[in-house]
Amino acid sequence: MAEFKPYTYFQCPCSDNSVSVREVGGANPAGQEETDEDERTFDPRAPRANYSLYPLEHLLYCEDCHQIRCPRCVLDEIVCWYCPNCLFEVPSSSVKSEGNRCTRSCFQCPICTAPLSVSSTEPPPEGLGAEYATVSGTYVLNCSYCLWSSKEIGIELDKPNSVYAQLAKIKNGGEPLLLPKERRKALEERREAGEDGSHIPGSKEEQELDAESHFYNLKSFYQEQLSDSSPAGALGLTGDYGYGSPGALSRIMGLYTSGALGDRKSKNKSGTMREAHDALEGLQITPLSASDAIARLCTSGWEGTASLSQRREQPHNPRFVSDLRPVANLLRTKRSKRCKTCRHILSKPESKVQKTHFRIRLVALNYIPNIAIRALQAPSAPSGLLAPLKPTQFLLTFSNPLFDSVRVNIATPAHTPGRFGSKVTILCPQFEVGANTDVWDEALGESGGKAGSEREKRRTKAEASEGQGQAEAGKIWERGRNWVSVVVEVVPASLRLDGPEFLKSEEQRRDAGPLREDEDVLEIPVFVRLEWEADVAGEEGGGLATGNKEKEVREKRELAYWCVLGVGRIAQD
Amino acid sequence: MSRKPAKGEYIETDTGNKVSRRSQIIGTTNIILGGKTVIQAEVIIRGDLLRTYPSSNPNEKQGTPVAVAIGRYCFFSRGCELRPPGKLYKGSFSHYPLKIADHVFVGPGSIIEAALIGSHVNIGSNVVVGKFAIIKDFVKILDGTVVPANMVIPSFSIVAGRPAQIVGEIAEGEIEGFDLREAYRAVGNS
Numbered sequence: 001m002a003e004f005k006p007y008t009y010f011q012c013p014c015s016d017n018s019v020s021v022r023e024v025g026g027a028n029p030a031g032q033e034e035t036d037e038d039e040r041t042f043d044p045r046a047p048r049a050n051y052s053l054y055p056l057e058h059l060l061y062c063e064d065c066h067q068i069r070c071p072r073c074v075l076d077e078i079v080c081w082y083c084p085n086c087l088f089e090v091p092s093s094s095v096k097s098e099g100n101r102c103t104r105s106c107f108q109c110p111i112c113t114a115p116l117s118v119s120s121t122e123p124p125p126e127g128l129g130a131e132y133a134t135v136s137g138t139y140v141l142n143c144s145y146c147l148w149s150s151k152e153i154g155i156e157l158d159k160p161n162s163v164y165a166q167l168a169k170i171k172n173g174g175e176p177l178l179l180p181k182e183r184r185k186a187l188e189e190r191r192e193a194g195e196d197g198s199h200i201p202g203s204k205e206e207q208e209l210d211a212e213s214h215f216y217n218l219k220s221f222y223q224e225q226l227s228d229s230s231p232a233g234a235l236g237l238t239g240d241y242g243y244g245s246p247g248a249l250s251r252i253m254g255l256y257t258s259g260a261l262g263d264r265k266s267k268n269k270s271g272t273m274r275e276a277h278d279a280l281e282g283l284q285i286t287p288l289s290a291s292d293a294i295a296r297l298c299t300s301g302w303e304g305t306a307s308l309s310q311r312r313e314q315p316h317n318p319r320f321v322s323d324l325r326p327v328a329n330l331l332r333t334k335r336s337k338r339c340k341t342c343r344h345i346l347s348k349p350e351s352k353v354q355k356t357h358f359r360i361r362l363v364a365l366n367y368i369p370n371i372a373i374r375a376l377q378a379p380s381a382p383s384g385l386l387a388p389l390k391p392t393q394f395l396l397t398f399s400n401p402l403f404d405s406v407r408v409n410i411a412t413p414a415h416t417p418g419r420f421g422s423k424v425t426i427l428c429p430q431f432e433v434g435a436n437t438d439v440w441d442e443a444l445g446e447s448g449g450k451a452g453s454e455r456e457k458r459r460t461k462a463e464a465s466e467g468q469g470q471a472e473a474g475k476i477w478e479r480g481r482n483w484v485s486v487v488v489e490v491v492p493a494s495l496r497l498d499g500p501e502f503l504k505s506e507e508q509r510r511d512a513g514p515l516r517e518d519e520d521v522l523e524i525p526v527f528v529r530l531e532w533e534a535d536v537a538g539e540e541g542g543g544l545a546t547g548n549k550e551k552e553v554r555e556k557r558e559l560a561y562w563c564v565l566g567v568g569r570i571a572q573d
Numbered sequence: 574m575s576r577k578p579a580k581g582e583y584i585e586t587d588t589g590n591k592v593s594r595r596s597q598i599i600g601t602t603n604i605i606l607g608g609k610t611v612i613q614a615e616v617i618i619r620g621d622l623l624r625t626y627p628s629s630n631p632n633e634k635q636g637t638p639v640a641v642a643i644g645r646y647c648f649f650s651r652g653c654e655l656r657p658p659g660k661l662y663k664g665s666f667s668h669y670p671l672k673i674a675d676h677v678f679v680g681p682g683s684i685i686e687a688a689l690i691g692s693h694v695n696i697g698s699n700v701v702v703g704k705f706a707i708i709k710d711f712v713k714i715l716d717g718t719v720v721p722a723n724m725v726i727p728s729f730s731i732v733a734g735r736p737a738q739i740v741g742e743i744a745e746g747e748i749e750g751f752d753l754r755e756a757y758r759a760v761g762n763s
């Protein structure tokens with residue numbers, strides 16, 4: 001079993017509206033809520049808890065709402081699109097027109113997803129002057145991970161660059177694929193021919209359309225039908241609402257074809273539309289017999305069948321490995337984040353793709369104390385598991401990132417929730433954590449940092465008289481410049497269910513099933529309440545505030561939230 | 574054991590590198606260490622795998638050739654290996670330099686054949702980074718990942734799997750966690 005690492009998860013208050021930050025003395029009546037808050041416990045095992053617990057690093061903080069913000073209560077805004085392989089930015093206009101994939105030469109292996117590289121099919125020149133020889137011949141896409149080659153699907157390229165454009169013109173097997181422009185031309189030519197009566201519907205070539213031609217044919221067919229029928233329908237005024245009606249269809253198509261239908265010349269004819277009746281008009285007949293597919297299955301076998309994850313990457317839902325195509329890299333985004341409540345920006349990255357700086361980055365780490373967990377004694381069992389029914393002490397270290405000292409109140413239920421309730425006692429539930437001093441000496445060069453940590457050590461020694469490093473009720477364990485350690489004592493529950501009936505908890509009597517996954521993990525819900533006085537003038541609006549620095553306005557702040565401490569696994573006896 | 578008290582596990586260089594006496598560094602003249610880098614026991618660095626193909630850039634300095642360039646505050650855990658990548662190009666085989674920026678952590682037993690690793694990169698244990706891979710800044714590669722050759726991993730990615738795939742994004746608050754100054758200071762010499 002992997003070693004258990006203690007963890008602290010924070011609950012974002014957005015998952016529960018009744019827990020909210022209040023300005024002390026504000027208009028918000030506190031009385032009623034206060035009692036609710038104190039009585040309510042939080043069960044970290046509840047299915048919903050999974051969606052509201054985060055490591056502190058994943059949380060942001062809104063300075064205007066004075067509240068924690070999690071991925072569920074922020075709005076993402078796309079700053080730019082880029083290809084994760086070539087790292088080129090893609091303007092949003094081309095994302096709209098070309099789709100969300102890289103249109104350069106970035107492709108992933110359809111078998112294993114590793115990047116494909118272009119290589120020449122010619123053997124490399126050898127001997128004297130080899131480096132001056134020009135490489136000729138055709139190119140293939142190769143996967144260096146699973147050794148797949150585009151040769152396997154019969155695709156060879158004429159040049160090593162603009163692979164996307166080249167692939168758009170080749171079918172698997174090497175037959176040319178029509179580009180939309182050529183397709184339109186061919187369609188018009190054939191239509192003219194069809195009007196002459198020389199058009200033979202149902203020829204083999206026409207019946208099998210690829211996805212692009214299929215869409216194109218259908219689109220142009222229905223556009224024509226629409227222009228032949230009432231233009232009033234385009235505005236939805238004809239009053240018929242059926243899906244087959246020209247009006248409804250025009251509205252639906254308008255959604256996908258950005259209003260190009262609007263300027264069609266009107267013929268002022270109203271009537272029903274007919275449906276497509278050959279491949280030229282986009283009709284594709286689904287083969288009712290699967291005999292073709294079965295025959296292919298028989299010859300290609302299991303190895304020749306595409307896996308579910310391979311099929312999911314492909315737009316045309318292929319059944320066989322030989323139908324797979326190289327997958328163009330999906331674009332990625334850089335996003336800024338806004339508070340959902342007040343719309344202020346909480347995080348804004350630099351817009352250049354390759355830059356990693358943030359213009360704005362309000363992370364919760366800089367606003368609320370982190371809680372580190374450490375066992376006070378080395379675990380007795382070599383497995384590192386917690387011995388049931390044996391009191392074990394843990395050190396919780398609260399480190400304050402704020403430049404104001406913070407009063408901390410912590411509370412836990414006497415027994416952890418669930419079938420196996422472990423007894424929990426916090427020896428010192430109330431304490432004050434000193435202010436963080438300027439981080440610059442730590443950040444600038446490490447000579448300053450070193451001196452700082454030594455200073456801290458000395459100070460810890462001087463102040464050790466306060467805590468004495470003894471697990472005593474009402475006393476903190478140890479204190480530093482901006483951190484405080486307190487002891488929490490836990491009596492892990494026994495995981496046995498065969499004990500005498502009178503010893504069993506209510507939950508155990510109700511459910512005597514076997515131990516479930518992670519039910520042996522001892523998780524302690526902790527309610528944390530912070531109170532501090534913030535320097536408002538210094539905080540709001542930076543430059544503006546410097547003028548009236550003399551009248552320092554201090555404001556009482558309060559923040560309360562649930563945390564979950566994962567302290568260890570209980571041994572099964 | 575009768576080891577002289579002055580001789581610790583690490584040799585400390587003028588620029589503050591802590592290099593284990595039990596590491597294997599081959600071709601030291603072709604290796605640049607930026608300083609404050611920790612190289613643990615059984616780490617192998619192949620400075621001998623030099624570029625033999627002439628550089629296309631004539632302006633490049635003709636001084637001592639560099640096979641492996643490492644920045645500041647890097648941490649190479651026990652048993653990892655750094656190898657400059659090599660390939661056949663226009664008929665001749667050559668190695669190419671392996672460049673590693675600052676605050677790069679490489680876990681135990683991992684093999685690195687990348688072309689470039691940016692700053693603030695955390696590579697787990699038993700990872701293979703294939704030939705000519707490019708890893709940008711602020712990337713986390715989970716234990717046991719195999720990064721295929723030529724793969725580019727953009728900034729703020731979490732990568733896992735065989736072959737590697739991007740499985741997540743680095744959150745805004747995780748950025749500070751990549752700093753390796755504390756890890757460097759924590760390495761005692763005894």
Ligand SMILES: [Zn+2]
Binds near residue numbers: 012071
């Ligand atoms: Zn939230």
Ligand SMILES: [Zn+2]
Binds near residue numbers: 084086087106329
């Ligand atoms: Zn690309």
Ligand SMILES: [Zn+2]
Binds near residue numbers: 111114
């Ligand atoms: Zn592959």
Ligand SMILES: [Zn+2]
Binds near residue numbers: 062065339340342343
């Ligand atoms: Zn807000």
